[in-house]
Amino acid sequence: MDRVDRILQQWARERPELDTRSMGLLGRMKRLATHLGREVEQVLQSHGLSSSSFDVLATLRRSGAPYRMSPGDLLEMTMVSSGTMTNRIDQLEKSGLVERVINPHDRRSVLIALTDKGLGIIDEAVFAHVANQKRLTETLDDDEKAALDALLRKFLAAFE
Amino acid sequence: MDRVDRILQQWARERPELDTRSMGLLGRMKRLATHLGREVEQVLQSHGLSSSSFDVLATLRRSGAPYRMSPGDLLEMTMVSSGTMTNRIDQLEKSGLVERVINPHDRRSVLIALTDKGLGIIDEAVFAHVANQKRLTETLDDDEKAALDALLRKFLAAFE
DNA sequence: GCGATGTGTCTTGACGTCAAGATAAATCGG
DNA sequence: CCGATTTATCTTGACGTCAAGACACATCGC
Numbered sequence: 443m444d445r446v447d448r449i450l451q452q453w454a455r456e457r458p459e460l461d462t463r464s465m466g467l468l469g470r471m472k473r474l475a476t477h478l479g480r481e482v483e484q485v486l487q488s489h490g491l492s493s494s495s496f497d498v499l500a501t502l503r504r505s506g507a508p509y510r511m512s513p514g515d516l517l518e519m520t521m522v523s524s525g526t527m528t529n530r531i532d533q534l535e536k537s538g539l540v541e542r543v544i545n546p547h548d549r550r551s552v553l554i555a556l557t558d559k560g561l562g563i564i565d566e567a568v569f570a571h572v573a574n575q576k577r578l579t580e581t582l583d584d585d586e587k588a589a590l591d592a593l594l595r596k597f598l599a600a601f602e
Numbered sequence: 603m604d605r606v607d608r609i610l611q612q613w614a615r616e617r618p619e620l621d622t623r624s625m626g627l628l629g630r631m632k633r634l635a636t637h638l639g640r641e642v643e644q645v646l647q648s649h650g651l652s653s654s655s656f657d658v659l660a661t662l663r664r665s666g667a668p669y670r671m672s673p674g675d676l677l678e679m680t681m682v683s684s685g686t687m688t689n690r691i692d693q694l695e696k697s698g699l700v701e702r703v704i705n706p707h708d709r710r711s712v713l714i715a716l717t718d719k720g721l722g723i724i725d726e727a728v729f730a731h732v733a734n735q736k737r738l739t740e741t742l743d744d745d746e747k748a749a750l751d752a753l754l755r756k757f758l759a760a761f762e
Numbered sequence: 763g764c765g766a767t768g769t770g771t772c773t774t775g776a777c778g779t780c781a782a783g784a785t786a787a788a789t790c791g792g
Numbered sequence: 793c794c795g796a797t798t799t800a801t802c803t804t805g806a807c808g809t810c811a812a813g814a815c816a817c818a819t820c821g822c
């Protein structure tokens with residue numbers, strides 16, 4: 443009997459004709475995602491990053507040397523709008539973690555390049571981040587993690 | 603091989619020592635929550651609501667007649683800060699869906715009351731909302747939904 | 763070549779959110 | 793009773809986000 447169960451119970455009393463069978467599942471997913479996001483944010487904050495800026499730096503880092511991508515490619519990886527991406531890049535550029543360099547092959551566009559400072563910070567932050575992710579999933583044993591991952595994979599496939 | 607798998611693959615190439623076993627699970631959860639949130643938002647928008655305002659109205663509605671709660675109680679149900687709740691109430695009050703009435707038992711506080719208009723809107727919106735939730739979970743069969751719900755319940759219990 | 767169309771990026775304006783602190787009223791201790 | 797403390801709500805300021813559109817350059821068709 444968790445908080446979500448109590449919500450379903452209230453609906454059953456007030457609007458008994460509602461088919462709330464999916465509501466519990468989606469409600470738990472939303473609450474869990476909120477909790478997890480806040481936990482993740484806290485660890486990144488101790489490295490001077492938000493999960494927004496972390497996403498951009500991590501995307502550049504894992505693309506491999508020379509750690510350069512166009513804003514458009516970054517956009518595609520991160521599920522945000524173009525305006526949001528401009529904001530994120532502006533902020534990272536001000537902090538000296540990335541820089542805009544001209545794209546020799548297409549003068550309409552720029553390339554976002556990780557600086558040495560940015561590379562150092564993301565390499566430290568991602569190490570702490572994966573340790574934190576491991577901690578956050580500790581309540582599930584290996585079989586449960588595998589089962590959950592498989593279900594989420596199937597569910598997610600419906601949207602991407 | 604979905605988008606999350608590709609991310610893990612990149613990390614394995616660039617930073618093979620990283621233990622990314624939890625990263626896939628949490629990444630899928632985050633992406634899924636984002637997709638689901640956007641889908642939910644679209645349906646609510648067609649009733650003139652955001653998921654923020656829907657949350658408040660739904661919380662009042664399922665509390666039962668006379669559909670009144672203090673801002674503090676609403677806060678507790680919705681995982682947001684007090685400033686956010688004030689904003690939401692302000693906006694709903696401007697739209698005439700709730701009103702602030704004095705609390706006869708505690709003059710420090712107010713009660714947020716659903717108006718007739720608010721009651722009508724939330725009753726329609728929640729009906730469309732549950733139908734939408736049902737649609738969004740259609741890719742999973744009943745057993746899968748039950749298994750996923752059980753795993754999410756256990757996972758969520760670690761945080762609330 | 764060159765005008766029309768397409769593409770990549772940035773700007774603008776409106777929201778939603780949080781943290782921290784301000785304000786007002788109830789309650790507690792003596 | 794009355795000052796001190798606690799509690800409930802709201803205010804402020806800073807961010808992050810999106811949708812829609814502006815702008816600059818590339819490319820296509822003639």
